[in-house]
Amino acid sequence: MFTDFRPVDDRPVYIQVKEYLKRMITKGILQADQKLPSTRELSTLLHVSRNTVITAYADLEEEGLIYTVKGKGSFVSRSKIVTTSSYRLDWRQKINDKARMAEEMDLMKHGIRWEKGMISFTSIAPDEKLFDLSNFKRAFLDRISIEGEILLNYGYAKGYKPLMEYLLRYMENKGVDLTGKDILITNGFTEGFDMIVSALSRENASVICENPTHHTAMKILRLNGFEPVGIEMEQDGIHLEKLRRALSEQLFCFAYLIPSYHNPTGIVMSPEKRMAVLNLFAKYQVPIIEDGFNEELRYSGSHVAPLIACAGKGNSVIYLGSFSKILFPGIRVGWILADKDLIDYLESIKRARTIHTSTLDQAVLYQYLHNGNFEKYLKKARSVYKRKYELAVRCCKEFIPLKRMTGDGGLHLFIELEENIHAREVLKDCYSKGVVFTPGDIFFTDQGGHHTLRLGFSRVSDEEMVKGIKLIGESVKKCMREV
Amino acid sequence: MFTDFRPVDDRPVYIQVKEYLKRMITKGILQADQKLPSTRELSTLLHVSRNTVITAYADLEEEGLIYTVKGKGSFVSRSKIVTTSSYRLDWRQKINDKARMAEEMDLMKHGIRWEKGMISFTSIAPDEKLFDLSNFKRAFLDRISIEGEILLNYGYAKGYKPLMEYLLRYMENKGVDLTGKDILITNGFTEGFDMIVSALSRENASVICENPTHHTAMKILRLNGFEPVGIEMEQDGIHLEKLRRALSEQLFCFAYLIPSYHNPTGIVMSPEKRMAVLNLFAKYQVPIIEDGFNEELRYSGSHVAPLIACAGKGNSVIYLGSFSKILFPGIRVGWILADKDLIDYLESIKRARTIHTSTLDQAVLYQYLHNGNFEKYLKKARSVYKRKYELAVRCCKEFIPLKRMTGDGGLHLFIELEENIHAREVLKDCYSKGVVFTPGDIFFTDQGGHHTLRLGFSRVSDEEMVKGIKLIGESVKKCMREV
Incomplete structure (x- = not known):
């Protein structure tokens, strides 16, 4: 016994001794009321200082795993785990069709x-x-020195206020009329899209989109009981005539479009087509979920405004944004810009799903953006x-x-x-x-x-x-x- | 014009000039083909250096918002946003009952x-x-210097490996038999519970739990089509006789229990009752979702093992853990420890919902735990x-x-x-x-x-x-x- 203790370098040794003994107790290798070696003995056996063992014993006693009898030494508590009758089930039989x-x-x-x-x-x-680690580190240190405690405590479901404000200005600079609109921060595009789709009524289960389209979006649509109906692509975006025909023949709940650097075709919908598409959807009263995917990765050509900007004061376009594909995918931050009535519902859904997106991630991203690093x-x-x-x-x-x-x-x-x-x-x-x-x-x-x-x-x-x-x-x- | 420019201190001025002009262009204050002031003129008007204006103009040109005619100056591009016909809808009519x-x-x-x-x-x-900011900062800097790029890029849906390993050991030290079990990192308790509940088949829509119980859990159950049936509490946990009666009278899909520092009663279920409860649920073949809420906040008394530890090699207990209520609620990290078949499904659900939990948050939390700060x-x-x-x-x-x-x-x-x-x-x-x-x-x-x-x-x-x-x-x- 006590010969297999192998501490690692960069973790306090007393914690490692404590965990080692804990494991022996919970596994029943050390039995209830069994006497433990004296602190001096154990320190020799484990090749650690006596103080280390003293601290470990004190912690174990505080946690109720061992007890001390004055003059006699330390003993294993009776409270060790007694495995009771339990049963095994086949979880594959318990899960539902959606899973x-x-x-x-x-x-x-x-x-x-x-x-x-x-x-x-x-x-x-x-x-x-390409990641800009040094400025990211800088942003972290800047923000934590400004309001560290706030970053580590609960935040608001809608998002971290400075980031929300920044993104509202950012969208305004893309030409979006913010009247009657509001923003919600999400764990990336995926959560945002899933929340929207899960909130919409399924009167018409069909959703119109480009064909081909983003695989994850298609998956989320289907998991939420919607069937994507794809419209062929031309060199400058969705095929207008085929779109018109589909809209005139069938009812759709909403549209899902990726106007810029469309995934997977990489096509950018031309400004003229954006206007035509918006007019068409307006005519048939079909709202649009616009995926702002990689909008920033323009290498040449002129500025193209997102659909939500072209829609002016209309409220039928829901815009989904994310910097994940360009900046840092590992920190999961995206946003939904949409009509404020809709955001109000989505806020409650967000709260019921993940409470809110990591304040730390939002705050560091905000500082990074604010510092002009983006x-x-x-x-x-x-x-x-x-x-x-x-x-x-x-x-x-x-x-x-x-x-x-x-x-x-x-x-x-x-x-x-x-x-x-x-x-x-x-x-x-x-x-x-x-x-x-x-x-x-x-x-x-x-x-x-x-x-x-x-x-x-x-x-x-x-x-x-x-x-x-x-x-x-x-x-x-x-x-x-x-x- | 150009009199309302008010730069803030801690953001590069050229970006602020660029955004200022962008806003004037997208809002139509500066019209298509309108000539912009020369860089020298604008620098005087805005009280910024000429280089600042030059950089701002260059950026705007790269983004396609302005164009330059040699010897004549810079002009606003024609590509500015034309608002097209759109429509307004009442989103409150579009959302479903769940929302x-x-x-x-x-x-x-x-x-x-x-x-x-x-x-x-x-x-x-x-x-x-109480937050331990300096060690948190230390953990961030440690981790980012070890593998910064990894923290900022996509991770795995199941979680960040070192954290998963740490938590598996952590649960093992609580006496859990890990055979046939697996772990999944979630955005806190809320996401974990919602994912599990959304994955289970609704043959029996009733869920047995303590009465009173955690409000958020009740909300999530109802949103997923389940009806919580509460069993009265005694001083040492759920009322055993009433539990027995309920189980014998009605079929339940699963149980939801908070054995430690129960929310809202603060009661800790006694070790004897834990055994009895497990035996009873085993008899009626009802699996248990165990909420490990605040398990660490013991101030006195002996060690109490979680239900999942008492269940030994059984696979009917799903354990939900989180450090949020003790450590840092702002970084949303929790975990599910359960049968590996179930985790396999939950992993796919996690991927379809949020791809994965922020790698940054997981990695910094891991480092903080590893350093022995917890x-x-x-x-x-x-x-x-x-x-x-x-x-x-x-x-x-x-x-x-x-x-x-x-x-x-x-x-x-x-x-x-x-x-x-x-x-x-x-x-x-x-x-x-x-x-x-x-x-x-x-x-x-x-x-x-x-x-x-x-x-x-x-x-x-x-x-x-x-x-x-x-x-x-x-x-x-x-x-x-x-x-």
Whole structure:
């Protein structure tokens, strides 16, 4: 006994001694009323100072795990755990269909697997090498010195006030008329979208969206009992004629649109089309959830206003924003800007779900933004990603026999191969050569897109980019020969 | 024009100039093709350096908001926002019953209001004056220097690995047999409970729990279509005979129990009762959600093992843990320890809801725990709260004519007045004297408890405590005279 104590370096030793003894007591290795070694003995046995053992014993006594008899020593308390009758059940039989669906649609579990060392075009998250750690640290230290206690205590469901104020100004600068609108901070886009969708009545279970569309959004819609109906994309956004036809033929509960750097096609909806789309939805009285995805990652071209700005004083557009895809995905902060009546309900839903988003994260993000670091970071990120984007475009054009390629910026390109080529066949071949990408079919509402694929380039080095796209091109050619 | 520019001190001026101009452009104060002042002119007008204006103009041009004609100057782009037809809808007609319920049951909106300066016994959150800011800062700096990039990028839905490992050991030290179990990190108790409840099949919509019980839990149960059935409490926990009767008469989907420092009664379920309760639920094959609420806030007495430890190798107990009520509520981190099959489903639900809990929060909390700060903090907090607890108990006994008082520790006491006294009447009188507390009826599953109240004392000073409880006592006496 007492020979297997192996303390680690950077944690107080008395805590480690305490935990070690606790484990022996709760596991029954040390029995009730068993005498413990004297503090002197144990310090020799464990090679720690006697004071360390004294502190550990005192803590264990305070926690009621041991007791001391004057002049006799320390003993294990009787209160150790007695395991009682319990039973085993099959939890898979206890869970409901929604939980089952969530598991089945979980791409991280059933999607493309890849091993370390492979060239992966599956990610569209920012490159962590670009992260601006020193300014982030600065922002943390600034904010904690201003109001540390506030950051660590409960906050408001709607959000951390300075951040809310900042984002309202930020949206106003994009041209949004804030009259009658309000903001709610969320744990990223995902929570925001899920909350909105869960709050809307399901009179008409159909939701109109682009086809293809964001996979996670489609998953959340389905988990909430809605069926996405996708409308084909053109080079400048959703196909207007097909949209008009769908709206005239069927009732929709709401629309879900990604007007900028659309995921997965990378298309930016043209200003003219934005107007036309808004007019059309207004005519059919269908509200819009606008996904502000990567709106900031413009590499060239003119300023394009979000739909919610174009809607002026109208209240039918709900805007979902997030800096996750550009700044720091690890801190989960997004926001909903919408009609204040709607926000009022969403605030209560937020409170019932997660009380509020981490005040610490919100406050540090606010300070980072306030300090003006975002603008500087964005400049750097834009120039790095622009270069990567251009390299990716060149490589795809040169190496992949493609039918169509879209992507006006952002962190990914979308490729359409010849109709008779299956992207999953290409992927199989690529996988054997150590290259992976995302097959496009997962983004389609109608099981189409078997001949499409998405290439995320943000986390791929130049060298890997050339090598990887070349290999994809070779696999495509091989598949073409085999057809 | 240009006379209302008011820069703040601690934000780069060029960004403020840029945003100022942006606002004038998006609001249409500066019109398309209008010539902007030269950089020299504007620098004079705004009282900023010329370089500042040059940088601001360059940024605006990059964003496509202005354009430059060589030798002529800078002009506003045509791409400014054209507001198009949109429409207004009544969002209150669009939302569903669940959202409406969430709003109606939102205590922050419809609960007790109180003004600044009042003595408030409504909070059971920790006192922020106790927060251990310097060690928290240290933990942040330690962790960010070890793996800053990782903290800021996407993590895993299940949680940040070092924290998961730490918590598994932590639970093992409480005597839990980890065989076949797994852990999932959540955004506090609230998200964890909501996820579990949303995942369970609703064959039997009834859930058995203590009466009174945690208000938020009751709200979440109802929002998910479950009906809580409360069983009366005795001095050592839930009434065993009544529990037995209820279990024999009705089918229950699961149980929700708060065995330690029960909210709102503050009762700790005795070790003997824990065994009996577990055996009873095993007999009737009803799984248990165990709320580990404030388990650490023991001021005296012997060690009491959580139900999940007493259940040994059984898999019918789901344990929900959180340090929020003791450490830092502002960073929303909690955990679920349960059967690994169940955790597997919950992981997918977590991914579909919030992707994952803030990696930053998890990592800093991990480092704080690892550094051994929690133990030290807990000692300090326990001694402060113990003193407050004892003072509160003394005051209540002295000043309030009560029938029963419970609370074995924790941060609150629960008081039962004579049956014919209405706590809300007492509250009304107290409010006029500047004192507020939580009327107990909100915690009851059966609309009972009109004569009960909860006093949270963690954030009340000694002086306020004596004064406040005295005033409550006077109000109770007044109400007694009036009956």
